[in-house]
Amino acid sequence: xxxxxxxxxxxxQPGGSLRLSCVASGFxxxxxxxxxxxxxxxxxxxxxxxxxxxxxxxxxxxxxxxxFTVSRDNTKNSxxxxxxxxxxxxxxxxxxxxxxxxxxxxxxxxxxxxxxx
Amino acid sequence: xxxxxxPASVSGSPGQSITISCTGTSSDVGGYNYVSWYQxxxxxxxxxxxxxxxxxxxxxSNRFSGSKSGNTASLTIxxxxxxxxxxxxxxxxxxxxxxxVFGGGTKLTVL
Numbered sequence: 001x002x003x004x005x006x007x008x009x010x011x012x013q014p015g016g017s018l019r020l021s022c023v024a025s026g027f028x029x030x031x032x033x034x035x036x037x038x039x040x041x042x043x044x045x046x047x048x049x050x051x052x053x054x055x056x057x058x059x060x061x062x063x064x065x066x067x068f069t070v071s072r073d074n075t076k077n078s079x080x081x082x083x084x085x086x087x088x089x090x091x092x093x094x095x096x097x098x099x100x101x102x103x104x105x106x107x108x109x110x111x112x113x114x115x116x117x
Numbered sequence: 118x119x120x121x122x123x124p125a126s127v128s129g130s131p132g133q134s135i136t137i138s139c140t141g142t143s144s145d146v147g148g149y150n151y152v153s154w155y156q157x158x159x160x161x162x163x164x165x166x167x168x169x170x171x172x173x174x175x176x177x178s179n180r181f182s183g184s185k186s187g188n189t190a191s192l193t194i195x196x197x198x199x200x201x202x203x204x205x206x207x208x209x210x211x212x213x214x215x216x217x218v219f220g221g222g223t224k225l226t227v228l
Contacts, residue, residue, distance in 0.1 A: 035217070037163075044120075045155070045163065045206050047217035058167055061216055095162060102210055103168035105154035 002026040003098045003108045016086050016115070022079040022096030022108055030074040033099035036081045038092035039110075046092075049081065050099065061070030064090075086115045121146065121207055123220035130228045134195040137223045139207030140188055145218060147188035151210045154183060154192045157222075158203045166205075167192060194225075202227045 007021040018034070035050040049060045049070040058070050069082040079096055093112050097104035122140040129135040139146065139154075146152055150170045155163035165174055167183035170190060180195045190209075194201055207220040 044222040045208075045219045047208075047219060049135075050217070055216060059214055059216060101168045101172070102151040103172065104155070104163070104208070105164055105165050105168070107162040107164070 002098070004106060004108035005011065006094065006096050006108045006111040008093065009113045011114045011116065012086055013117050014087060014115055018083045018086065018113060020081040020083065020094055020096075020111055020113070024077045024079065024096075024098070026099070027106075029072075029077040034072060034079045035097045035099055035104060036070060037078075037095045037104065037107075038090075038099050038113075039095070040089070040092040043092075048094070050077070075117065086113075088115050091115045121209060121218055121220035123205075123207060123223045126224045126226065128226040128228055129194075129197045131180070131197055131199065133197050134193060135197060135225065136194075137192045137205055137206070137207075137225070139190040139192070139209075139220050141190075141209055141218070142188055145211050146185065146190050146211040150185070150212060152183070152185060152190040153208045154181075155206045155208065156201075156203055158208065163206065197227055199227050201225060 003025045006022045038047040051070045067085045071080045093110040095110045096108040098106040101105045150168045154167040156166050157163040166181050170185045171183040182193045184191050205223045210217050
């Protein structure tokens with residue numbers, strides 16, 4: 001079975017940094033685009049970033065471009081999101097999601113990032 | 118990167134059918150068959166229900182169906198059941214390398 005497990009969330013002060021991780025299992029990780037999607041408390045889903053199989057393409061939503069960096073390590077079946085210059089409106093559950101057939105076909109359970117002083 | 122437009126809420130009685138709309142533009146929903154739908158229960162991760170407008174992943178009930186007309190995609194749930202209650206989101210992509218967009222979400226209540 002496909003499994004995606006996120007970690008690295010927590011409480012951070014405004015302006016601080018965090019690194020989120022997502023470990024994949026049950027499929028050929030290196031063959032897929034991977035994504036980060038977030039959900040602020042009580043709000044809807046927002047796509048954040050994605051990365052292609054060999055890291056040659058990375059895309060971001062406008063609100064995080066220049067502050068967040070997506071990366072992956074195919075030898076470790078792992079996806080990462082480096083979050084810098086964090087703001088209160090970055091507070092959200094961050095999900096790791098696999099892309100397939102122009103959709104997000106598998107999701108992790110999410111990791112909560114809280115930005116507050 | 119404007120969000121797609123969904124009704125905030127819909128409701129129906131057990132056994133009935135409901136439809137949730139998702140309106141975009143000719144640059145996303147209308148221009149490509151890359152619309153997908155997700156079901157989410159409170160505190161849980163989203164689950165893919167429909168991909169590429171009308172395709173159901175393995176294991177998803179055939180009570181769920183998707184369609185598209187012009188710039189509006191639709192998710193129809195027939196034979197409504199209590200377990201269908203939750204939030205539903207549509208999503209669309211334009212082409213490789215462009216940002217994904219989601220609808221604002223629709224809360225489905227089974228009366």
